[in-house]
Amino acid sequence: EPEVTQTPSHQVTQMGQEVILRCVPISNHLYFYWYRQILGQKVEFLVSFYNNEISEKSEIFDDQFSVERPDGSNFTLKIRSTKLEDSAMYFCASRDLGYTFGSGTRLTVV
């Protein structure tokens, strides 16, 4: 069964550092998303991406965040200068009719 792959599974970074979270969506899906889940809280929408551009973003997705689809397969989320409150599980998803989520990257900012 096709799946969404995320790397790394866990990343620890120092506050102020840049991180790039990587995702390989399902190849024939056209819509891509990033969500995050702070420990014990709801899964929250960050950004959606379609036709090589951001189609919608939440208020969480400020200037510190960016997304890119650098080639035909990868979809990345970059956080330019991480803060302690960016510590969360970050999920990538791609959509055809239904969503398929990756298994997530646990980001810990220390």
Added chain:
Amino acid sequence: GEDVEQSLFLSVREGDSSVINCTYTDSSSTYLYWYKQEPGAGLQLLTYIFSNMDMKQDQRLTVLLNKKDKHLSLRIADTQTGDSAIYFCAETLIDGGSQGNLIFGKGTKLSVKP
């Protein structure tokens, strides 16, 4: 704004049925989903229902949708210890103008006792 509400905990005995409930506010939702999250793991799609349906059954899972009351439920028959997880209800609107962002509930933690 849009919101999805779920009770936070449910405890059942192995072999019993579990019913997890969810209410949502956006009457224009077109798809409603149930996701399962095991500890430390990602979100696994269990099932989804289109808003013009009122019931969907898939093996041990039955989804009931009451669109008038904006109430969605997930029934798990013959609940097993492996069903212990957090279950998230989510809604979305997918049409020509929307990118179908999911709105999640806080999740219901299901504990299954042997």
